[in-house]
Amino acid sequence: MNTISNERLAELAAAVLDRTAFISAEAVEDAAPVPLDRVARIAYTGPHHGHVTLHTTHGFLAVLAANLLGVDQDDANAGAYVDDALGELANMIGGSVLADLGGESCAFAIGLPELMSTGTPTPEGAAGVCCLDCEGHPLVVAWRPAPAAANAA
Amino acid sequence: MSCNILIVDDSSLLRKAVRRVAEMAGVPAERLREAANGREALDVVESEWIDLVLLDINMPVMDGEQFVRELRRRPDVAQTPIIVVSTESNAERLQRLKDMGVTEFLRKPFQPEDLCRLISKLLGVKP
Numbered sequence: 302m303n304t305i306s307n308e309r310l311a312e313l314a315a316a317v318l319d320r321t322a323f324i325s326a327e328a329v330e331d332a333a334p335v336p337l338d339r340v341a342r343i344a345y346t347g348p349h350h351g352h353v354t355l356h357t358t359h360g361f362l363a364v365l366a367a368n369l370l371g372v373d374q375d376d377a378n379a380g381a382y383v384d385d386a387l388g389e390l391a392n393m394i395g396g397s398v399l400a401d402l403g404g405e406s407c408a409f410a411i412g413l414p415e416l417m418s419t420g421t422p423t424p425e426g427a428a429g430v431c432c433l434d435c436e437g438h439p440l441v442v443a444w445r446p447a448p449a450a451a452n453a454a
Numbered sequence: 455m456s457c458n459i460l461i462v463d464d465s466s467l468l469r470k471a472v473r474r475v476a477e478m479a480g481v482p483a484e485r486l487r488e489a490a491n492g493r494e495a496l497d498v499v500e501s502e503w504i505d506l507v508l509l510d511i512n513m514p515v516m517d518g519e520q521f522v523r524e525l526r527r528r529p530d531v532a533q534t535p536i537i538v539v540s541t542e543s544n545a546e547r548l549q550r551l552k553d554m555g556v557t558e559f560l561r562k563p564f565q566p567e568d569l570c571r572l573i574s575k576l577l578g579v580k581p
Contacts, residue, residue, distance in 0.1 A: 316563070317563045320563040320564065320565055321562070321563035321564075347544075366467055369467055369468075369470075369471045370467070370470055370471060370474070371471075371474050382466065382467040382470075385465045385466055385467035385468070386467055388465060389465045389467055389468055392465075392512070392541050392562070393541055393562050393563045395541065396540075396541025396542070396543060396561075396562060397541070397563075399541075399543050400541075400543040400561070403543060403544075403545075405545065406545050407543040407544055407545050408544065408545065408546070409543065409544060410544050410547070411512055411541060411542070411543075411544075412512070413464075413512060413513075413514060
């Protein structure tokens with residue numbers, strides 16, 4: 302199975318934020334000590350299956366939504382789109398991970414993003430985890446391929 | 455410009471973001487239509503003339519591939535140009551879309567100027 306290092310995962314996530322929303326992100330050792338209370342997951346199938354999970358804050362999603370909409374970060378309209386921003390970010394980072402895993406002959410199929418109930422990011426079961434500082438806002442991305450037995454089922 | 459553009463994406467945020475890029479490309483706001491999935495998009499193309507479709511692929515209800523297949527079966531709108539704007543990277547699926555005559559592909563995340571350029575190219579206008 303192809304794999305993605307923590308560093309590559311951080312590069313892919315940072316590239317998504319830069320290209321889409323002009324947000325600068327850099328990898329850090331640990332997420333800022335604030336509750337990462339917004340969580341999204343996107344599953345995939347193909348040569349193996351698994352999912353990519355994002356953990357972040359409402360504040361970061363409001364910034365992301367504002368940048369995507371091209372409005373000021375304190376614009377009230379941006380606050381209405383934080384769930385959409387989280388789902389779309391999961392979609393784009395998940396898509397970038399699959400493109401990287403699959404290459405030119407990519408055989409992975411991506412699912413639809415799911416917004417999850419609040420959960421603390423844990424590295425258990427994750428083949429790749431990265432913490433990003435996104436202009437002062439935290440983002441944790443975890444890649445979890447399913448165990449080989451589950452893939453074989 | 456008197457061209458109608460249909461933006462199809464299940465994310466309302468992305469529809470707004472793409473709408474902004476289309477306006478940058480010179481398309482008046484009143485010429486932009488939106489749909490949240492392929493089914494809604496078919497309803498739009500059956501009710502008014504659409505010059506260009508900007509299409510996501512992974513959507514609930516009816517996905518982008520099903521939409522293209524249905525659109526190509528309708529003789530009066532079968533030739534409508536389509537730009538796929540999606541995270542889709544599955545090679546077989548992308549080939550099927552090409553075989554069905556999808557005009558251009560733009561991988562998310564995209565830079566606004568790339569989409570602006572494609573819209574201008576397909577509609578024959580300068581932003």
